Each structure stands twice: as C-alpha cells, then as structure tokens.
Amino acid sequence: MPTALITGIAGQDGSYMAELLLSKGxxxxxxxxxxxxxxxxxxxxxxxxxTLLEGDLLDQGSLVAxxxxxxPDEIYNFAALSFPAGSWSHPVVTGDITALGVTxxxxxxxxxxxxxxxxxxxSSEMFGKAREVPQTVQTPLYPxxxxxxxxxxxxxxxxxxxxxxxxxxxxxxxYNHESPRRGLQYVPRKISHGAARIKLGLTDELxxxxxxxxxxxxxxxxxxEAIWLMLQQDQPYDYVVCTGETHSVREFCEAAxxxxxxxxxxxxxxxxxxxxxxxxxxxxxxxxxxQEKLGWKPRVSFEELVEMMVxxxxxxxxxxxxx
Ligand code: GDP
Numbered sequence: 001m002p003t004a005l006i007t008g009i010a011g012q013d014g015s016y017m018a019e020l021l022l023s024k025g026x027x028x029x030x031x032x033x034x035x036x037x038x039x040x041x042x043x044x045x046x047x048x049x050x051t052l053l054e055g056d057l058l059d060q061g062s063l064v065a066x067x068x069x070x071x072p073d074e075i076y077n078f079a080a081l082s083f084p085a086g087s088w089s090h091p092v093v094t095g096d097i098t099a100l101g102v103t104x105x106x107x108x109x110x111x112x113x114x115x116x117x118x119x120x121x122x123s124s125e126m127f128g129k130a131r132e133v134p135q136t137v138q139t140p141l142y143p144x145x146x147x148x149x150x151x152x153x154x155x156x157x158x159x160x161x162x163x164x165x166x167x168x169x170x171x172x173x174x175y176n177h178e179s180p181r182r183g184l185q186y187v188p189r190k191i192s193h194g195a196a197r198i199k200l201g202l203t204d205e206l207x208x209x210x211x212x213x214x215x216x217x218x219x220x221x222x223x224x225e226a227i228w229l230m231l232q233q234d235q236p237y238d239y240v241v242c243t244g245e246t247h248s249v250r251e252f253c254e255a256a257x258x259x260x261x262x263x264x265x266x267x268x269x270x271x272x273x274x275x276x277x278x279x280x281x282x283x284x285x286x287x288x289x290x291q292e293k294l295g296w297k298p299r300v301s302f303e304e305l306v307e308m309m310v311x312x313x314x315x316x317x318x319x320x321x322x323x
Contacts, residue, residue, distance in 0.1 A: 003027045003070060007057065007105070008078035009050070012181040013121065015042035016224040017076055022049050024228070029070055031055035031062075031079065042181045057101025063108035067116075074231050076119045077105055077154075083185055084125050084147040085276060091146035098150035099157075106161045106169070117231040118169040120158040123151045124216070124242070124283045126173065134286040137173065137238045144278050159238070168236045172227055175242035175285050178305060179220040180312030187249055188217060191256050192309035196317050198267050199260040206267050209274030211250040216242045216284055219300035219308075229294040242285030243298050255306040260314070 004021045008014045009030025018028050028050045030043075040047065053070075055062040057079050080098040081087060087094045102120060109116055127135045128144035143149045155171045162169040182189040187208065194206035218241075226241045250264075257264040290296050300308070 001025060001027050002073045003029065004074045004076065005029045005031065005066065005070065005072035006076045006078065007031045007055070008080065009052070010040050010042055011078055011082070012042065012179055012183070012220050013177070013224065014076075014078045015046075015181060016179070016221050017078070017227065018043070018046060018050055020224045020228055022046060026074075027051075029053055029066070029072060031066065033079070057097050057104055060104045060108060063105055064112055067108050067112040071113055072116055074117045074119070075105070075109060076121075076227065077102060078121045080121065080150075081147070083183070084145050086185065087145050087147035087150075094146045095150050095153075098147060099153035102154035103157050106157060106167075110161065110165055110167065114165065114167060116168075117236070118158070118167060119227055119231055120154055120169065120171045122155040122158075122171045122173045122238075123148065124173060124175040124285060125280070126152045126155060127283055128280050130281040130283055133282055134244070134284040136240055136286045136289065144280060155238075162236055168231070170230045170236045171238040172230055173238065173240045173285070174223055175216040175218060175240075175283065177218045177220040177223045178309065180309050180316075181220070182309075188252055188306075188309060191249075191252050192306070193313045193317075194267075195253075195256040195260055195262070195264075195310055196313035199262065199314065200317055200321060202317070202321065204267065205269050206253075207269050207271040207274065208249060208253070209271065209276065210279065211253065211268070211270060212248055213276075213279060214246040214248045214282060216244070216246050217252070217302060217305065218243045218298050219305050222298040222300055226290055226294060226296045229296055233293070237293070239290045239294065240285040240287065241290050241296075242287050243302075244285060244287045245302065246282065246284055247302055252306060255303055256310050259307050259310050
C-alpha cells in the first residue's frame, strides 16, 4: 500500500486529494497547521480513514520528523495562505508560508526521503498581468499580489530542486477550481451561498464587485485527478490544468439564480467595496499538454459546477435554519 502525505489536508484541494487517494488504496497522512479553531468540516466523512498529523511549513523540524517516521512515497503540497486578494494584508507571512515553506518541505524531502515524488500546488495567479493568451508552462510570469509572487517562488524552487538533485518534483499550475468546499471569500461560493440564502428567504440581496471579471472555473474534484496523474508519469514535468473556457462573474450569477428559479438582476447589487484595485488580465490556460500527456479531461461542466454548488448550499443552509 503506497503512502501519501498531504499538506493543507483540511482545505478544499487537500480533502479532494485525500478522497481520491483513499479510493486508489493509499494510506493517507495529512498535515494541517495546529489551530484550536479548525473544524475539519471537509474531512468529517473520511476522518477515520486518514491519519492527521500536526506539522507546519514554518517549522522545518516538524516536517523532518514526519518524513522520518512515515516515509511517504508521494507528497502533495497544498498548504498555503491561499486567498490572493487578501494577501495584501499579510504579505510577509504569505511569503514565509507559501514561498519559503516549499523550500522547507523540499529540503526535508531531500534529506530524509529523496526518492519520494513531490507535487507543488502552483497557481494561475502567477500569470497575473498575462504576457500571452492562452498561457502555457512557457509563458513568462507576472504576478500582481503577494500570493502570486510567493507562488512563483514555490514554482521555481520546485523546478530548481528537480534539476539540481534529480528529484521527482512537479509543479501543477492550476486555474481557479471550485466546489461546495470552497471558502466563502471566493466569488463562486459567495454567489452559490447568496443565491441559496435568497431562495430560502434569509436575505434579499447579494453584493458583489466587478461582474464582468472572467475566470476559468473548473471543479476541484476533477483537478485532484490531474494532480495524481502528474505523479504517476515516467518523468516529472510541470502542467497547466484548466478547462480552457472562461465565464464572467455575471454568467455565474445568471446560472446560479436560474437554477433556483430566480433572476439575478432582481438581487445582485454592484458594490464598490468588492472591486479590486488591480485585476488580473484575462487568464485563460492552454489545457492541451495535460490532456495529451496525462490523458486528463475535466468531467464537470460549468453549469454542472454552478448547480452542484447551489444545491449543496441549499441543503446545508436548509439544515441549519429551523423552519
Ligand atoms: P481569485 O481572485 O481568482 O483568486 O478568485 P475570486 O473568486 O476571489 O475572484 C474572482 C473574480 O471575481 C475577481 O476578478 C474579482 O474581482 C471578481 N469579483 C466580483 N465580485 C466579487 C466579490 O464580491 N468577491 C470576490 N472575491 N470576487 C469578486
């Protein structure tokens, strides 16, 4: 039975990765930062099947100790301070965890378990002010916030370790990926949650920023499959993972409200507070390399994703609200 170690296991991506690896017969170990406030909501359904360990990307010793004790075969690094727009309020700790944390983990692997396969969660935020459309792994990087800058460091240090030490280390440049487990600060979940609350009569408006902003939104569960495939190849390489399609925030609203039989124009209010001072340019990835080399294709369409998120919020909010 192979052993996988997942950092950031309590987050959206970590929890989908854990599910996928369990279904493939792995022993799954997860690291999450110690915090008395963490609820592990995303892991409740699999908590008896995984081993949760306390570790921290700020603490090299904790990483070394875990690798020495468990000798994982595959290591997936999702741990990060992951809200790009919010990273302006904590730029230094973003660098410490999201950038230097990758080196702490790679160093621990090099010293203790150099033959392990390593996945680094890189981000389309690295393209920021996009130098070309669509973006590939060759596109020059131009991040526009501390999160994006930290992810650029994580991406390049992964490549540097691969080239210097011949480690099996891959960087996956993932475009926005969503699910019912996405945090409420991200616009897709804010919309699905808002539409569900309105449908259930709990509020009558949803305040958003720029409705014309566009993103390539995929389903996080599909992306876990692409990530796993990267570590099963003969050679380590970097991949862009995306759907290749973009939609606007407005289209997301239309689809979400339509699904509950409402018209978004009656409820969505544009509010200056939610506008971004510096928007990314049009981020559109080129999914061909992942499709050709990994044989990967997203299964869930944009409409299915929106509906899945709204349905999950209707169910969750319905449970919490006594009638
Ligand atoms: P990210 O910025 O790509 O990491 O993801 P978000 O989901 O936070 O934002 C995606 C896009 O939605 C951005 O271009 C935002 O400007 C736009 N947007 C419009 N209204 C909102 C809002 O109320 N909240 C957030 N988070 N984004 C919004």
